Amino acid sequence: MTDYPVQISKVQAPPLREETLERPRLLDWLHVKIHRRVVLVLAEAGYGKTTLLADFGRRSRVRTLWFRLDRGDRDWVGFMAYLVAGLRIHLPEFAPVTQSLLRETGGTAPPREIVLDTFIRELGSLPPDPTALILDDLHIVDESVDVRLILRELLERAPERLTFVLISRKLPPVPLARLRALGEVAELRTSDLRFDDVETERLFRETYSLRLEPSIVAELSRRTEGWAASLQLVRAAIRDRSPSEIRAFVNSLNGAEGELYDYLAEEVVGELTEEMQHFLMRTSLLDIVDLVLGPVAAGITSDETRKAIAEGELLGLFSRAGPTTRDQVRAHPLVRDFLQARLRRSFEPPEIIAMHRAVAKAAEAIDWRIAGHHYVAAGDFDDARRVLATAIESILATGSYIAAEELERGLRRRARSSACCGVGGAIIGSRTLERTHDLHELQLTRRDARD
Numbered sequence: 401m402t403d404y405p406v407q408i409s410k411v412q413a414p415p416l417r418e419e420t421l422e423r424p425r426l427l428d429w430l431h432v433k434i435h436r437r438v439v440l441v442l443a444e445a446g447y448g449k450t451t452l453l454a455d456f457g458r459r460s461r462v463r464t465l466w467f468r469l470d471r472g473d474r475d476w477v478g479f480m481a482y483l484v485a486g487l488r489i490h491l492p493e494f495a496p497v498t499q500s501l502l503r504e505t506g507g508t509a510p511p512r513e514i515v516l517d518t519f520i521r522e523l524g525s526l527p528p529d530p531t532a533l534i535l536d537d538l539h540i541v542d543e544s545v546d547v548r549l550i551l552r553e554l555l556e557r558a559p560e561r562l563t564f565v566l567i568s569r570k571l572p573p574v575p576l577a578r579l580r581a582l583g584e585v586a587e588l589r590t591s592d593l594r595f596d597d598v599e600t601e602r603l604f605r606e607t608y609s610l611r612l613e614p615s616i617v618a619e620l621s622r623r624t625e626g627w628a629a630s631l632q633l634v635r636a637a638i639r640d641r642s643p644s645e646i647r648a649f650v651n652s653l654n655g656a657e658g659e660l661y662d663y664l665a666e667e668v669v670g671e672l673t674e675e676m677q678h679f680l681m682r683t684s685l686l687d688i689v690d691l692v693l694g695p696v697a698a699g700i701t702s703d704e705t706r707k708a709i710a711e712g713e714l715l716g717l718f719s720r721a722g723p724t725t726r727d728q729v730r731a732h733p734l735v736r737d738f739l740q741a742r743l744r745r746s747f748e749p750p751e752i753i754a755m756h757r758a759v760a761k762a763a764e765a766i767d768w769r770i771a772g773h774h775y776v777a778a779g780d781f782d783d784a785r786r787v788l789a790t791a792i793e794s795i796l797a798t799g800s801y802i803a804a805e806e807l808e809r810g811l812r813r814r815a816r817s818s819a820c821c822g823v824g825g826a827i828i829g830s831r832t833l834e835r836t837h838d839l840h841e842l843q844l845t846r847r848d849a850r851d
Contacts, residue, residue, distance in 0.1 A: 410466075414466075429592075434563055446628055446663070450536055463529065465487055468536040469535065552574050595626035597621045690729075768787050768791035781814065
């Protein structure tokens, strides 16, 4: 082996702007958790993972070492060389023996195990104060068997005072069960990294020098769900606009066009497997992706759907539909806008209609609202009217009048005829009046009984 060429920028903390927004709730969390063996920071692109850790590093007394990975680091020699280089930024004389082994040339070069064992022994010479090794973009080297083995050995055998901060878009494929059981693993996920309303307002006021009305902040938070990358793109778009123009832009914000579409295409979805992109596009038809309608929309098995849902959650593309739900997720609204736009560009209209029709048929036994919506989307108006008429008793029993009226409006709008669904409307209206009359009579009877 010859001297391995090291790019110093990969082992230096990324530069931060002075106006980077301080996020006390996350920084405080890191100050408490940084002494665990492993700190996981897991979210899809654009949620501010690297920025947060860089800001923590400049505010903390804990020594922070950096290694920003790329595709070239799947080779164990390069990976080890950068680990040494990252430590030598702070400790120039660190690991002389490991460094010497990495310089050896010819057929007598030492095997990986010897270099790794030597490196771990030399880690024992680290100063006694706490140190955090930050491995950024770890997902890029997930497929490397060598890197997985090195990480496993480091987590098992490195000095206790060394914390490993793993920044990734998904859970790293290293064994963590034992460390979890010992309480030595702390995690930040997409839900933690989202900007809340207060942080969004502060971001625009303190960092971007833009004061937004509370109603605009609330709408912006709702549409972006605190996704830092989308907030930055919004800032660029509204910088020179009037308050009324800002309000109009935020109210129409979507991921189906413009710079946000390009960002999603290049950074969020572009590097996923073709199978995962296919799944995301087809299931973008659904408000909730689950193990019943997900396989129908995607055209795959339930087991394949379960795996895709789990991967989408780890990537930060899906969030749980509710706090106690499992295998029921929803896409970020802006991501869903993007996926639906890509679906329309990737599939012919008859194919998309067939997807809606298949979902509608499968949904009839589950939820009349979902079935009706997809029948309307497929242009099957007679089936939508049939579903609505069949659901009258359920509508009256549950008081789902607004949902029924929305389906009727959708039918009128798509079928271009106000008479297309009058039967359902008349039934609902008459039943509503009957129910109102019955309730009135019941109230009178109860009042007479009291008197």
